[in-house]
Amino acid sequence: MEQTTIWQHISNFFEGTVFVYGVSMLLMYAVLAVLSFISIRMFQKKASYADYTKILGSSLAPGISVIAPAFNEGVTIISNVRSLLTLNYPKFEVIIINDGSTDDTLQKMISEFEMVEVEFAYNEKIVSQPVKRIFKSTNRAYEKLMVIDKVNGKSKADASNAGINAAAFDYFLCTDVDCIIEKDTLLRMIKPFMDEEAKKTKEMGEPCPECGYRHVIEDSRRVIATGATLRIANSCEIDEGVITRVRPPRKWLPRFQEMEYIRAYVLGKMGWSFINCVPNVSGGLGLFDKEIAIKAGGYDHKSFGEDMDLVTRMCSYMRNNKLKYAIRYIPTTQCWTEGPPNMKVFSRQRTRWGRGLFQIMAIHKKIIFNPRYGRLGLVVFPYNLFFEFLAPIIEGMGILYYLYIIVTGQINWPFAKILLLFVFTYSVMITTLAVLWDQITYRHYKTWREVLGLCLMAFLEPFIYHPLIVVFALRGYFFFITNRKHVWGNMQRQGFGKKPQAV
Amino acid sequence: MLLLEAFFAPFFRRYFYYFDSYPLVIQIAIFLTVVAIVSTVIAYASILYRRYRGSRHDKKIARINPLLDEILTESIILNDDLAEGKPVEEIPLPLEKFDRPRFKTPFARQAIIERLIHYRKNFSGDIGLLLRKLYIELGLEKESFGKLKSFKWDRKVKSLIELTAMDMSIADVNILPLTNSKNRELRAEARHAYIKLSKNEPFKFFDVVSEPLLMWDQLELFKIITTTKDISIPNFARWVTYSSNKSVVAFCLKLIVHYNQQEAVPSIIKLLDNKDHYLRSNAINALGKLKADEAEDKLVQIYSSQPLDCQLEILKAIGRMGTGKNLTFLRQEFLRSSDFDIRKNAAKSIISHKQHSEEMLGELLDTATAENKLILKHCMNPLIKY
């Protein structure tokens, strides 16, 4: 008898917690939807008159180093490098890191772009696997290009670090050589950096007893990173590294991903950007302040979520040094990336993401709820802990609990159905709103049928796609706890099923 | 909670006869389900509507623009009178070609304005003037001025952009209040317009502006100042000396370099005592680019007490001045410092001395450590730019 009451308490408590959790999660989404709408409207208003071409003719434009690691990309390397060289920007360089490819990636670049080895004074500010050689072109037309040949570091992080070390300019754009970047990307992404006031200082406190002067500290909010929306390139028509027709993926798995990306970037990141709480700048495309990235220690090659890890460390560096910072997102799509086309690669990718998230929570646990870290500690990390990291666990437990009460016949079917219907319609609403926000930003796709085809995926998501993500994330957590060696080595980048791009 | 119940329960009672008996949670869930369904439907409707409206807009533009291009090419770009060198004011424009219903709608008039601006971005000179004349004779400036009266700030900004693109003058009474607007975007744009269009004292606002100029503002202002014809360029040293706004000072330094205002050098040298190291490094940079070698000794003198960014700028400046007086200083820094960037910039500056430093370079190459030798070779390699 007594045992039943204890069980009753536990079950009441569990139901109560899950209920509060669920409600706050739905509330978060609603808030994000509103915030992202405001910031997209704001962006649209400015975009209606902003003239990015003004940067083109200006000698005041800051230089940008475009950093793109390549591993066994022989098939597409030439057209992709060429497409990076045709970006619209007055002052930039392109640094390709050949991360110990075993195919002809390097030879192809050397012969196509007339490259020779140069004696380059490489300064290893961030430690990476050794750099073997550095190449520059003898042809003046390719003087923006630099190729670094390094020992394979088994990660994109390690390769990117070598690129950052060799970069000449104050800002660097981190991308993948197989990503297709829209030509105005640099112009659009540098704008948020220029929309904050220029560097300035102020005097602090009483005169210093040693030197007799008041100490000078930095006093300007510095944008340390910007990001933009990414989309899936799988069914787009691509001609020599130039997108000629944007189309939602035909196959269902990549199409779910496209929907997920739109929701995560246009609704999620834009909402966070509005309150300066962006948790992560995607590894596929991000523009960073090099000085801060180096001071934060660059990418961690041991991390499974190296992009979020770097952003977190950059933010905590700023907080530790009492500097004001901002991370901004723009809603326009600037980058198309090949999404995992099949279940095998997809499960690998998501398991890795899950593992990466756990790792970041573990490494940076001191930030969580730490008021010293400001919004990073009080908003970004708690959100990530509860609604990103714990979500799969709680959902998993919830499903088990549901099964339990079904089996024991305790379920109140009418109420359960009503609640399920509610969660279902709510998730469809959020996704549909995300697609609408995206359409407000830019009218992607040629026909309304394609847009509807994407929207309708929202109805299937809770049954097909979402459970997969939960399972893979849990698998990632399990791997992290059991510290299983990641057996796939370089496959996480190569794994995108490098098929020759359709002409 | 009670309040919620009091609010929701009667609302639903009408539709669900047993609604009252549900727990509050379920009642809210039902209510929100309805909200979600309605929002989803609205979202679908707006997606379809937006796409429809957008494609109609595109179609309209696609109809108007070719007609417009034809007329503009024929009667403006390839204008015979223009080719013969007739003054722009005397060239008659074929306004009758615009005299059809298709060009009369507000939509079309806006499309014409945007097309004209696009043409003016590509063509200046007489063609640009003739395009402006067309804009005026079609009365399109009324559209632009009309937007200035709008209550929406983004419409006002658009208006200012159109008017500046067309070089229309705006009365001071209309524009000066906008330069103090609470909206940052509008304020900035109004200032740009003021500098470009004001005939008297375009730089007046440098005296009054108290908040910082953003990098973007500086870029736009720089472009406007350096490309607007018949703007009288003042001696920017005035603001370097007297302005308390650091971003204005930094910006004026760039203008001084652009216009090579040697007379500003003494006031820049005074900035070397400023406490703000960013401003100091900007000043050192400007001195180098002006090749102000009278400051060289002072730079070497203050070198050791400077933070890294200023030290690097000093090394660069000495290289730019290229007098050869301080080659030994550069050499000493190159050999002494453990900082990579200092050695690299010292090396670059030694090399940029060309024949002055040939001997020293040879000696350094022979005796330097492996890493230093690599730095020298890096800097000497013409294939490596930075």
Added chain:
Amino acid sequence: MTGANKEYKILLIEDDEIMLKVTERILLKEGFKVIVAQNGKEALQKVEEKDYDMVITDLMMPYANGFEIISKIKGDSYGANIPIIIVSSLGNEDSIMEGFRLGVDDFLKKPIMAGELLIRVKRLLARKL
């Protein structure tokens, strides 16, 4: 004058559609023959065909940028002495220097004066003779 220009073929490379059409018309009116290319890929094809006396090119285009096209032209015995004018909205020092190092003859920054373009074209063609 018009008659004398007839034999000259000008390769015009520009990715802005209006600018391309308008410049083409300006050159046609002066009696030149004009071959147009709207992006880097088309431009490289036209360069391969080796049938032009002068090149006017933009810098930023999809597929291949202007610098690359110029170096292709200059790297070939046919194109080595062909005069080249850059017409671009890029106007920073780096880009201009890069152009001249590649051996172009003139650099015009947008917005351009049509008259100026024509004078430069004619002057360069006269020098070529």
